[in-house]
Amino acid sequence: MVTRQPQNKEQILIGVANDLIHSLHAQKGLISFDNTVLKNSKRIADRNKEGDFALYYCVLSLIETTKSNFTEAKRLYDNAMKIDQGRMDILPNYVSLLYRLSELEQTVERATEYLKTNKSCDTTFIKLVYSSFFLLQSAPLITQSKEFIPCSPNGKDLLETSKELIMIIDQIKIDIESIDISVKEYSEFMALLNKFYSMKSHAEFDFRISIKNGLDQYLKMEVFIDVNVEDIVKLNSEFDSFFIDYAIEQDSLDMLGKFLVAFKLKNSRYDGTENPESLYIGVNEEMVA
Amino acid sequence: MSVTTQDVIQQKIELDRFSFEPPEAYERLKIARGYYAMYHLASDLFNSSNKHLVTRYDYPPSNSKHPDKRYTSHKAVYMSLLRSNNDNLIEVGKKLMRYHDLRCKADYDLHLHITEDDISSAADCLKECTERIDYHNKNGNIPFSRASKVILVNMGKGGVKKSHLKVINR
Numbered sequence: 001m002v003t004r005q006p007q008n009k010e011q012i013l014i015g016v017a018n019d020l021i022h023s024l025h026a027q028k029g030l031i032s033f034d035n036t037v038l039k040n041s042k043r044i045a046d047r048n049k050e051g052d053f054a055l056y057y058c059v060l061s062l063i064e065t066t067k068s069n070f071t072e073a074k075r076l077y078d079n080a081m082k083i084d085q086g087r088m089d090i091l092p093n094y095v096s097l098l099y100r101l102s103e104l105e106q107t108v109e110r111a112t113e114y115l116k117t118n119k120s121c122d123t124t125f126i127k128l129v130y131s132s133f134f135l136l137q138s139a140p141l142i143t144q145s146k147e148f149i150p151c152s153p154n155g156k157d158l159l160e161t162s163k164e165l166i167m168i169i170d171q172i173k174i175d176i177e178s179i180d181i182s183v184k185e186y187s188e189f190m191a192l193l194n195k196f197y198s199m200k201s202h203a204e205f206d207f208r209i210s211i212k213n214g215l216d217q218y219l220k221m222e223v224f225i226d227v228n229v230e231d232i233v234k235l236n237s238e239f240d241s242f243f244i245d246y247a248i249e250q251d252s253l254d255m256l257g258k259f260l261v262a263f264k265l266k267n268s269r270y271d272g273t274e275n276p277e278s279l280y281i282g283v284n285e286e287m288v289a
Numbered sequence: 290m291s292v293t294t295q296d297v298i299q300q301k302i303e304l305d306r307f308s309f310e311p312p313e314a315y316e317r318l319k320i321a322r323g324y325y326a327m328y329h330l331a332s333d334l335f336n337s338s339n340k341h342l343v344t345r346y347d348y349p350p351s352n353s354k355h356p357d358k359r360y361t362s363h364k365a366v367y368m369s370l371l372r373s374n375n376d377n378l379i380e381v382g383k384k385l386m387r388y389h390d391l392r393c394k395a396d397y398d399l400h401l402h403i404t405e406d407d408i409s410s411a412a413d414c415l416k417e418c419t420e421r422i423d424y425h426n427k428n429g430n431i432p433f434s435r436a437s438k439v440i441l442v443n444m445g446k447g448g449v450k451k452s453h454l455k456v457i458n459r
Contacts, residue, residue: 180354212390215361220390232406233413240383244376254350256371256383257364260390268404286397 009051016041020062027202028226033066054083058090068199070101088117092124099127100198102191107131108140115144120151129162134190136183138169168280175283179217181258189259196242211283220260224269235263294329301326316403317395320411324392327418331366331385341429345369363389377433381421388414427458
């Protein structure tokens, strides 16, 4: 009979952190969490914090992330980094947090730093890919796509996505310019949408962009999500209000007419659109009334 | 004989009472007629006879890149609402923009399926636009509320808040 070795405090903390990360990655659809489970994780972490103080704060940060309290999660993560600035093993969680907060330039910077030490980390690479796309910056994508070594089917898909985005970024810049949207406005809007989405779902972004340049001119972003149709209606409504509040605060009501977000059911992606998997389906110049 | 906005709205209500084959053609017609009912209802807000008149903008703001590029008739309606500085009407503008996008798909993109979420989104746009425009016509600039009474707070002289109870007209 094999007896199970007792775990030390550090191992226990690693176990709690891994469970929380696994639970975040496994979530589909809208955010949900069991407060009892989170309280239990916190209780175990409190009892074992001497095992690794930096990791302890990282666990607390993951608990707050699960509850979508991203600002508090960042404060806790900053504590972890103060204790040990050289801790690369907890950096991917920080990158995820920066991404959820839509601090996109910081996300690219810290993701690049981490990918130098781990060239196969899917979860960090995807944050770099999407952040670069939201900023319409192809340089980090070109560099990291050469360095990234995919070790899973997901990693291979991600590398293909990155290559597709490198090809379309310059075209998108030209196309948005044709409808009077600047790169700054585009990035501002994408950061806003990403921030909203992060508060609603822990699942990765699944989207498609098109540009209407007929009698109406706007950028349309379809976001495909694994929920029911009632949630779709609610999300569209909540995002409109979120966007309106932002535009009023920024004194930029004109921006409201430049972007349209449509949250949609996952299977609505296959609605007959040519190349449905494409991230950018181009400009629709049909002159319709 | 001419028809009124109310006739167009009634047309949409009557349309909801029956159906025909193929179902997708019926759904496309419902989206189109619903959108036009709301387009006309919103357009009436700019009518000088409206008690709570809203400013209509036919051109983009002067600080935009092409201030002389006239809006199309549909865009002029939703952009005027989006630029109205009235939270309730801004919401209507955003819904109308979404509804117009769905209407264009229903009328022009025959090769695309009208999905379950398109149908639900259109129904939501119709409900919200109707309720909010009706509210504006009855209550003007009083912030939108689904309550029967609201407390309005104004900043008086010397920063003293003044509040009073207002009954919402339904």
